[in-house]
Amino acid sequence: MSETFEPKSEFLRVLIERGYVHQSSDYAGLDEKALAGEVVAYVGYDCTAPSLHVGSLISIMMLHWLQKSGNKPIPLMGGGTTRVGDPSGRDETRKLLTPEQIEANKEGIRKVFSRFLAFGDGRTDALMIDNAEWLTKLNYIDFLRDVGRHFSVNRMLSMDSVRMRLEREQELSFIEFNYMCLQGYDYVELNRRYGVNLQMGGSDQWGNIVTGIDLGRRMGTPQLYALTCPLLTTASGAKMGKTASGAIWLNEDQLSAWDYWQFWRNTEDADVGRFLRLYTTLPMDEIRRLEALQGAEINEAKKVLATEATALMHGRDKAEAAAETARRTFEEGQTADSLPTIAVPAAEFSAGLGVLSAFVRAGLVASTGEARRQVKGGGLRVNDAVVTDERAVIGAADLNADAAVKLSFGRKKHVLLKAS
């Protein structure tokens, strides 16, 4: 669909070329607006966690490119909608968050955007809006009279998300049925208040976005547009950003720059090109060169990906530092003093610290039981020597010149215990 379309605007050209585009309601119309620098676009974010994770990153990048090409981006905080709770995940009798929790989450989330967008009062400066601004004031009767009458249930029933549920005879709660009305209303309200004329989001949001456009037409807004991005999975089919050790959070207090760098460094071969396009701002010819690398050489491309992606999120300094720590740790096998470090009183070393509890202390394993099992599987190392005896003791003799011991869990996770 988008392949046949030749965009004139920088905005659409970049987005299509880099793989952000899944579907649009009107490529040509949107292209005109973007060419004139008249696009004001928003993406909505729920405030269900204290930080966004990499799953949201693709849409943040879309806002970034939008602004770069001379248009205005608006990240919308779902302060109002989160109070209702998006039931999309279903079955998970989602407990409702308190307004205080939502407020705290919102603070955490908004920090991220300043790294990708320039805020201010200028024409293309980004605005941070919260839909609580209008949603919490809604009155049910008024809402039904002013907005509800424009929704066609016939049409809503024909939407994919709804129809699938009905055909499979799965539960579809009234509140869920209404969620798209609220989101549609957001779009109209954003248009009236801030001149928003484009909503972007994941392809699963298509129905909700189009509902908003439709509502706008009935309520007399100018023409609104939709643009969705593909829902990302890794080449082996895993959901983007969810790992066992938890989600890949964007905020540094949830996930360190080092771990963030490692996440990108461990990208599967097949994903490297795609990720370079989506998650870095490197020029396209550089990306084409990097993704053409074969075999082990593709590791070079992965390092670039990791450093560039981390630099966008946490700053170039921290990205370079992580790259350097990784180089020393993995390529030279030395102990880089910039590895995560935990302080332990010197007295404990002289008294002798049990290996099992040392690994628990370092946060590498969850319990001594797990440490015990890992010893059996040969997964623990102290100063690069495999631990074979679970009763071994770490003493002052194991400290290096810097008064630290290196504990390793598997090939990739290392922590320094430093005497203090």
Next chain:
RNA sequence: GGGGGAAUGUCCCGAGCGGCAAAGGGGGCGGACUGUAAAUCCGCUGGCUAAGCCUUCGCAGGUUCGAGUCCUGCUUCCCCCA
């Protein structure tokens, strides 16, 4: 309103004659092989002061030497009839 079913190891799915730390998957983690990749193979996947002890099968009681399993009440969810 009436009738019938379901809830299991805090990641998910899911078996479980009254002796159970509880089958089997998936996912995850570790090992081997590699390139900090993928694929493949192997191991692990309640806690602890560890030949023992403690805590787990929706919640609260009860029967029993002994309860995930039987009984009673409650909660939540699903299905059918009205």
